[in-house]
Amino acid sequence: MKSLLIKDTTKEEREAIVAESLGNIEGGCDGCAPGILEMYQPYIDGKMELRECNMAFRTHYVSGEEQPVRNGCGYVR
Template sequence: MSAGYHESKMGYLIQDTTREEREKIVAESLGNISAACDGCSAGIVEMYQPYIDGLKELAEINREFRAGYVSGDK
């Protein structure tokens, strides 16, 4: 992992950001999702609320989301 990657990744941790910065990170990451589908944006934004509130890191939220799609069935 290069130093540049490590430094930029560190900038998203709760300890390295203010609430306002986390709100901006989520908003910029999601972009204009309201144009993508009707009624789905609220759920996606709510999913990241614990990060904005400083309760869970982005990686933890994303890992939990992906775990819901893992299945042993083929």
């Protein structure tokens, strides 16, 4: 698999990577496509790596729960 890093790709390749990863978002779109595409624009523009775009999205996601419930895994914050 070829590297997805900005330093190893051209803008056109990054556009193709995002388009291929998202698949046919036009087909069942409920109006969310512009937001999803916008999320990856910094990667396409060479400003943020894919990993950073995904991390930024997760940081701003609100699940509606105060804290996740953990049952028996022993994980302590």
